[in-house]
Amino acid sequence: MLRILGLWLFCAGLWLVLSGYFNIPLLLVFGALSCALVVFIAWRVEKADPEDQPLHLKIGPQAILYWPWLVWQIVLANLDVAKRILDPKLPISPTMIKLKPTQRSEVGQVIYANSITLTPGTITASLSDGVLEVHALTQEAADSLLEGDMDRRVTALERSNA
Amino acid sequence: MTWLIDLLSGLALLGGVFFVIVGGVGLVRMPDFYTRMHAAGITDTLGAGLILLGLMFQGGWTLVTAKLLLILIFLWLTSPTASHALFKAALADPSNSQPLLYKEPPSSNS
Amino acid sequence: MFAATALGILVCMVLAMARALLGPTVYDRIMAVNAFGTKTVLIIAVLGFMTGRPDFMDIALVYALINFIGTIAVLKFIRYGDMGWPRNMPDEPDNF
Numbered sequence: 001m002l003r004i005l006g007l008w009l010f011c012a013g014l015w016l017v018l019s020g021y022f023n024i025p026l027l028l029v030f031g032a033l034s035c036a037l038v039v040f041i042a043w044r045v046e047k048a049d050p051e052d053q054p055l056h057l058k059i060g061p062q063a064i065l066y067w068p069w070l071v072w073q074i075v076l077a078n079l080d081v082a083k084r085i086l087d088p089k090l091p092i093s094p095t096m097i098k099l100k101p102t103q104r105s106e107v108g109q110v111i112y113a114n115s116i117t118l119t120p121g122t123i124t125a126s127l128s129d130g131v132l133e134v135h136a137l138t139q140e141a142a143d144s145l146l147e148g149d150m151d152r153r154v155t156a157l158e159r160s161n162a
Numbered sequence: 163m164t165w166l167i168d169l170l171s172g173l174a175l176l177g178g179v180f181f182v183i184v185g186g187v188g189l190v191r192m193p194d195f196y197t198r199m200h201a202a203g204i205t206d207t208l209g210a211g212l213i214l215l216g217l218m219f220q221g222g223w224t225l226v227t228a229k230l231l232l233i234l235i236f237l238w239l240t241s242p243t244a245s246h247a248l249f250k251a252a253l254a255d256p257s258n259s260q261p262l263l264y265k266e267p268p269s270s271n272s
Numbered sequence: 273m274f275a276a277t278a279l280g281i282l283v284c285m286v287l288a289m290a291r292a293l294l295g296p297t298v299y300d301r302i303m304a305v306n307a308f309g310t311k312t313v314l315i316i317a318v319l320g321f322m323t324g325r326p327d328f329m330d331i332a333l334v335y336a337l338i339n340f341i342g343t344i345a346v347l348k349f350i351r352y353g354d355m356g357w358p359r360n361m362p363d364e365p366d367n368f
Contacts, residue, residue, distance in 0.1 A: 168273075171273075172273055175273060175274075175276075175277045178277070178314075179276070179277055179280030179281065180280075182280060182281055182284045182311065182314070183280055183283055183284050183287075185284065185307070186283065186284035186285075186286075186287030186288055186307075187287060189287055189288055189291045189303075189304065189307060190287050190290055190291055190294075195297055195299055195300050195303070198291070198300065198303060199303060202303055202306070202307045205284065205307055205310060205311065206307070206310055209284075209314075210310060210313075210314055213277065213281075213314050213317075213318070214314070214317065216277075217317055217318065217321055220321055221321075221326070224326075225326075226326040226329055229329040229330065229332075229333060230317065230329060232333060233313065233317065233329070233332055233333050233336055236333070236336050236337070236340075237310065237313070237336055240336070240340040241310070243340070243344075244306055244340055244343045244344065247343070247344060247347050248299060248302060248303055248306070248343070248347060251299065251347050251350065251351055252297070252299040254351075255299075258297055258299065259297075
């Protein structure tokens with residue numbers, strides 16, 4: 001019940017931001033009704049799909065620390081890849097590596113895989129049975145992933161959620 | 163105060179255009195499909211991010227900025243998903259070539 | 273300033289279009305069209321500021337959504353040859 005209310009509040013906030021109508025009662029009522037319809041459809045879909053698991057993400061201190069760190073890593077990786085693209089010799093060394101993430105929950109592993117893909121220079125090729133296959137543009141990028149700094153941080157993020 | 167905001171937004175836009183164009187050049191220059199995906203990643207992350215940041219400086223504290231922030235969050239959530247789906251599909255296709263992998267050069271010249 | 277930004281994005285769109293036309297494999301083309309779509313989102317946003325019409329942001333947002341869904345749909349079509357039922361479900365939907 002709390003989740004349904006939370007979903008409705010989220011939809012209503014999104015509706016307010018996207019529409020920009022704050023003081024026309026008729027439109028506000030229409031917005032509230034359409035959010036309720038969306039929540040109803042979501043509830044029906046959830047009942048029909050047995051695989052669906054609700055996403056539990058809580059904002060903890062680790063979560064607040066992780067996203068700025070990720071943005072900073074993205075900036076660094078962007079600069080590195082841009083330098084290599086503009087280099088006339090094109091100094092790339094594509095590598096495929098396998099990683100074993102230490103996160104226990106699926107959400108944690110997905111956050112880790114998405115973070116890897118979001119960082120330019122490394123793309124997750126597959127995630128199955130707790131093994132990640134990663135394609136890296138350079139061996140340096142692959143090595144820095146194998147060091148496992150990002151893995152530790154995502155695991156810490158997951159701990160703070162649990 | 164406005165000149166400072168204009169300067170910041172101009173710098174962000176300039177940086178964004180730089181990364182967007184570098185991503186485009188990489189898209190053309192890279193030797194095989196799998197390495198091209200990394201070049202596309204540059205445009206999707208920092209290129210788009212900096213351009214939208216520059217526009218946000220111009221928008222100020224309005225709904226437009228909120229919408230730009232939503233666009234940015236959405237792009238950063240979906241682009242890894244799309245990249246991953248594309249990469250996996252390309253890798254699983256037997257008619258498609260496997261990624262070029264780097265081999266240690268025999269001599270010392272890089 | 274916005275005009276210069278739009279010009280830069282257009283240059284990159286030309287490069288992406290070149291890759292879409294050259295691309296030896298179908299995946300190259302999909303990737304190029306995906307990158308093209310991302311840049312379309314950016315250029316719509318920039319054009320909205322250039323012409324002083326902030327309503328364009330809504331169009332940009334919707335375009336970002338459609339770009340993602342379109343990429344996934346085309347990939348699914350190429351992988352399976354149709355957009356139909358999930359593989360692990362019975363052919364006949366009886367409980368929907």
